[in-house]
Amino acid sequence: MAGFLLWRLAGMAAILGASSVLVFGALQLAPGDPATFLLSGRSATPEAIAAIRAQYRLDDPLPVQYLHWIGGVLTGDFGRSVQFRTDVGGLIASRAPITLTLIAMAFALTMILGVALGVWSATRPGAVDKAVLVGSSVAVATPSFVLGFVLIALFSVKLGWFPSIGAGEGLADRLHHLALPAVALALTFAGVLSRVSRTAMIDQLGQEYVTVARGRGVPEPTIVRRHVLRGAMTVTLTYGGLLVPGLLVSTVLVETAFGVNGLGQLLQYSVTVKDFPVVQALTLLTVAVFVLANLVVDLLAPLADPRVRLGAVS
Amino acid sequence: MLEIDELAVRLPRTARPAIDHISLTVAANETVGLVGESGSGKSLTARAVLGLLPKDAQISGEIRMDGADVLTMSPAGLRRHRTHSAAMIYQDPRAALSPFRRIGDFLAEILREEIGAKAARSRAVELLELVGLSEPERRVRQYPHELSGGMLQRVVIAAALAGEPRLLLADEPTTALDVTTQAEIIGLLRDLRARMRTGMLFITHDLELAATICDRVYVMYAGRIVETGLTRRLFAEPRHPYTSGLLAATPRVSALGTLPPAIPGRPPDLLSAPPGCRFAPRCPHVMDSCTAAAPPLVDGVACVKAEL
Numbered sequence: 214m215a216g217f218l219l220w221r222l223a224g225m226a227a228i229l230g231a232s233s234v235l236v237f238g239a240l241q242l243a244p245g246d247p248a249t250f251l252l253s254g255r256s257a258t259p260e261a262i263a264a265i266r267a268q269y270r271l272d273d274p275l276p277v278q279y280l281h282w283i284g285g286v287l288t289g290d291f292g293r294s295v296q297f298r299t300d301v302g303g304l305i306a307s308r309a310p311i312t313l314t315l316i317a318m319a320f321a322l323t324m325i326l327g328v329a330l331g332v333w334s335a336t337r338p339g340a341v342d343k344a345v346l347v348g349s350s351v352a353v354a355t356p357s358f359v360l361g362f363v364l365i366a367l368f369s370v371k372l373g374w375f376p377s378i379g380a381g382e383g384l385a386d387r388l389h390h391l392a393l394p395a396v397a398l399a400l401t402f403a404g405v406l407s408r409v410s411r412t413a414m415i416d417q418l419g420q421e422y423v424t425v426a427r428g429r430g431v432p433e434p435t436i437v438r439r440h441v442l443r444g445a446m447t448v449t450l451t452y453g454g455l456l457v458p459g460l461l462v463s464t465v466l467v468e469t470a471f472g473v474n475g476l477g478q479l480l481q482y483s484v485t486v487k488d489f490p491v492v493q494a495l496t497l498l499t500v501a502v503f504v505l506a507n508l509v510v511d512l513l514a515p516l517a518d519p520r521v522r523l524g525a526v527s
Numbered sequence: 528m529l530e531i532d533e534l535a536v537r538l539p540r541t542a543r544p545a546i547d548h549i550s551l552t553v554a555a556n557e558t559v560g561l562v563g564e565s566g567s568g569k570s571l572t573a574r575a576v577l578g579l580l581p582k583d584a585q586i587s588g589e590i591r592m593d594g595a596d597v598l599t600m601s602p603a604g605l606r607r608h609r610t611h612s613a614a615m616i617y618q619d620p621r622a623a624l625s626p627f628r629r630i631g632d633f634l635a636e637i638l639r640e641e642i643g644a645k646a647a648r649s650r651a652v653e654l655l656e657l658v659g660l661s662e663p664e665r666r667v668r669q670y671p672h673e674l675s676g677g678m679l680q681r682v683v684i685a686a687a688l689a690g691e692p693r694l695l696l697a698d699e700p701t702t703a704l705d706v707t708t709q710a711e712i713i714g715l716l717r718d719l720r721a722r723m724r725t726g727m728l729f730i731t732h733d734l735e736l737a738a739t740i741c742d743r744v745y746v747m748y749a750g751r752i753v754e755t756g757l758t759r760r761l762f763a764e765p766r767h768p769y770t771s772g773l774l775a776a777t778p779r780v781s782a783l784g785t786l787p788p789a790i791p792g793r794p795p796d797l798l799s800a801p802p803g804c805r806f807a808p809r810c811p812h813v814m815d816s817c818t819a820a821a822p823p824l825v826d827g828v829a830c831v832k833a834e835l
Contacts, residue, residue, distance in 0.1 A: 421622035428577045429637055429686065430609030439636075443627050519670040520626055 217523045221511070225504045232500040233286070237279050240489050269295070282493065292490035296483065301494045305476065311380045312468070312475035315391050315398065316460050322399035323460070324453050327406025328442075331449070334407065335414035336437060345407065352404030357463050361397040361470035368393060378472035394471040398463055402456050409452045413445035420444065447517040454510035458503040528726050529553040529576065529613075529694055534588035536571060536580060543800035545571050547750035548588065550824075553694060558720060558727040560741035560758070562734050562773070564794050568750040569730045573696040576613055576728070578605045592694070610637050614687035616716075618699040620679035624671040630655075631667030634686050654685035658715060677708035684715065688723065695720075695727045701736070713740060734773050738762055746770050749795050749805035756827045766828040769806045804831070 266272050270281060285292060291301035334345035369377035381390030417423060418441055426436050464477030472478075476495060483491040514521045529552060536546040546568045553559045561569045574580060576590055578597050590597040592612050600608060617623040624633050634654055635647035642650065648667070655663035658681040671679060680700060687695055697716065701709035717740060720727055731737050737744050737758070744761050746754040746769065754767040765771040772790040779787070792809040795801055801808055803818035810817065812832055822829045 420625075421617070421619065422625045424579065425615075425617060425623045426625075426636070428574070428579050428609060428615055430606040430690070431636055432606065435636075439628070439632075440625050444625060446627075518627060520672045 214523055221508055225508065228504055229497070229500060233283055233497055234279070236493050236496045236500075237282060238275075240492060241275060243487070282490075286494075286497070291494040294483075294491050295488045296486050296491075297488075301490050304479070304491065305494060305498070308475050308479055311387075311391075311473060312461070312464055312477060314387060315394055315464060315468070315473065315475060316457065318388070318391055318395035319398040319402070319460050320453075320457060322395055323402040323406055323456060324449075326399065326403035327453070328410050328449055330403065330407035331410025331414055331445075332437065332442065334411045335418065335441075342411075345411075349404035349407045352400045353408075355401065356466070357397050357401055358466040358470040360400055361394065361467055364393045364397055365471070380473045380475065391473065394467045394473055397470070398460060398467045401463070402460060406449065406453060406456065410445055410449045413448035414441050417441040417444040447514070450513060450517050451510050454506050454513070457506045458499065461499055461502050528555045528593060529728070530589075530591045531572070531576070532589040532591065534572070534575060534590060535586070536568075536575060537585040538581065538797065539583045541797040543750065543795075543797060545750055545797055546575065549745075549747070549750070549752045551745050551752065551755070553726045553728050555693065555726050556720075556724045557743070558729055558741050560737035560744035561728060561730045561747060562732065562737050562744055563747035564732055566749075566794055566796065567747045569747055570618075570698050572747075573615060573698045573728060573730055576694075576696055577609055577615055610690040610692075612692055613694040613696060614690060614692040615696040615698060616680075616684055616687050616700045619703045620676060620683045621671065621703075623683050624679065626671050628670075629667065630669055630671065630674070630682055634667070634682070634689060638689055650689070651685075654689055655682070657688065658682075658685045658719070660685070675708075676704050677711060680704060680708075680712055681715065684712075684719070688719070691723075693725055695725050696730070697727060698730045699732070700729075702731075709736075716740065733777075734762075734770075735777050746773070751805060751821070751829065752824055753806065753830070754828045755824070766833045767806075767830050768810050768812050768832075772809075772811075804829070 270278055273281070282292065289302060291305070293299065294301050294304055297304060330345050330349065334342040364375075365377045368375045375393045376390050377393075379390055381387040420440075423436060423440050426440055427433075431440075461476075464475060465481050466477070467473070468475045468477035469481050476498075479491065480495045482488075483495070512523070515523060531549060531551045533548050533550055534546055535544045535548045537544040549568075549572065551559070551561070551572075561572060563569050571580070575586075576592075576597065578600065580586060586598060588598075592608060595604070595608075597605070597608060624630075631648060631651045634651035635644070638647035638650055641647075651667050652663045655666050660666055660678060660681050666674070666678075666682075671682075674682065680703075684700075695716075700716065701712050704712060713736070716727070716729075719725070729737060729741055734744075734746075741758050744755065744758050745752050746761075746767065748769050754761065754765070754770045761770065762774065765774055769790070776787050776789050790809055795805060795808075801818070803821055804810070805821075807813050807817040814831060816831050822831050826833075
């Protein structure tokens with residue numbers, strides 16, 4: 214167990230290190246100069262431009278720039294935001310709770326909807342199954358920001374049940390504000406998960422032990438709960454866990470559509486204005502979430518399937 | 528106790544019934560063998576007794592358990608039948624148990640709602656003791672992958688006994704096990720039968736094995752019963768060529784190094800329906816009249832020659 218964890222942590226560090234090089238290099242390749250944004254169209258003296266370039270170390274050789282940046286990251290200093298003139302770490306920390314709440318809500322919705330639809334469609338072949346399949350295809354094919362606009366038009370503008378913009382203050386108000394964005398975010402993923410859990414459940418329904426349970430007089434709802442759902446859990450948990458990074462990335466679209474000032478909107482805006490310290494930090498954070506989600510899924514695997522032992526494969 | 532009367536089962540998209548008008552009985556405290564090659568319809572017969580036939584199968588005839596027809600039972604009646612009247616012991620114990628659940632949960636499953644979770648748990652331990660599994664207290668907390676095949680088959684037998692059924696359906700209970708474990712399981716079944724006084728339908732492809740445990744034997748071929756009788760009689764003087772063929776095909780230690788004569792050919796699959804006697808294409812004594820009409824089961828044998 215300890216060996217497994219150490220091995221995985223070393224792997225995570227290697228992945229994050231390699232990604233940091235890629236993230237840093239990619240932003241250097243992108244066109245545009247942060248100094249131009251900082252001056253925002255005003256004519257500036259060459260001295261002023263030089264001062265800014267010196268402040269952000271834009272004239273150092275690239276490897277030196279990278280080492281300076283990564284050295285800061287390792288000590289928790291992500292640099293200063295070009296647009297907000299504040300510490301990037303603080304900026305992310307102030308917006309993270311909103312996005313975390315949004316992702317948590319969307320994740321819960323995805324799991325509940327996805328598994329429920331999967332059960333429904335696997336246990337009722339025919340009309341119900343077909344309807345769920347069509348519904349999930351539409352959900353998968355609809356981009357979340359399009360869905361966002363539809364939800365706003367229906368539930369905010371027409372019915373007035375939910376606010377159309379902002380993240381709200383306090384817990385109840387926040388949940389109220391984030392409800393529509395969470396639905397917009399979750400539906401696509403729930404559509405995918407319902408397909409996956411449907412297949413896993415149909416596989417379970419064909420297992421001999423399900424027939425055996427039936428032959429022993431176990432009531433059908435118990436069979437679905439304790440045998441089919443339990444057996445499909447390995448698949449749904451693994452798949453569900455791996456959806457979390459996808460949810461984080463999709464917040465860029467949904468937070469923009471709903472005017473929610475979380476990390477997604479921050480990333481979208483920072484890319485537009487070439488606020489490279491913020492973009493670098495957020496991209497690296499996304500990679501970290503991806504790697505962590507994988508680790509959590511692997512750590513949970515023995516709980517879902519008693520035959521799995523940690524470290525047996527690696 | 529169990530009476531199967533002219534049962535016929537036809538699966539969708541097949542040319543002939545998988546079970547073709549068979550009748551058999553099992554009395555209380557009697558062990559009856561159902562013997563035949565794979566695909567002869569033996570396992571399907573056992574599943575039919577539990578009401579486990581596929582929904583799209585065409586079914587005729589009756590399966591009466593203490594007079595009540597299994598095929599027309601209400602869902603509640605069928606559940607009571609499956610928990611307390613008849614229980615099955617399966618061929619592959621590893622496939623019969625969910626790998627995700629503890630042994631104790633599997634055993635207690637049908638007892639929980641009847642006697643409560645706590646009583647069901649202690650009953651699970653008792654059941655494991657009954658089938659001679661060591662350390663039952665520890666076993667109930669283990670998962671199937673932590674037990675050997677023979678131990679798991681004991682668990683499956685214990686589960687079958689959970690509802691104190693009057694009829695045990697043993698579907699090739701030793702086929703997936705190695706030889707020494709086979710002997711242990713057969714010994715256990717004999718012992719339990721004597722103690723619990725349950726009837727048993729013992730399904731196997733192994734005629735010798737059937738001889739060691741059964742009072743009477745039915746020999747099944749391609750969905751039909753071709754011969755039946757007391758075990759001793761059937762062994763001493765088989766009357767159907769298929770029965771003789773099966774007996775001759777059994778390897779014997781007295782004839783080491785020589786392969787026993789196999790029955791040439793293979794049983795017909797469900798997509799072909801040979802006319803008349805289904806065994807005719809493989810029969811060494813085949814005559815013209817064999818393929819004209821299926822010989823009825825008269826006096827314990829279904830063969831044109833036996834009638835002469």
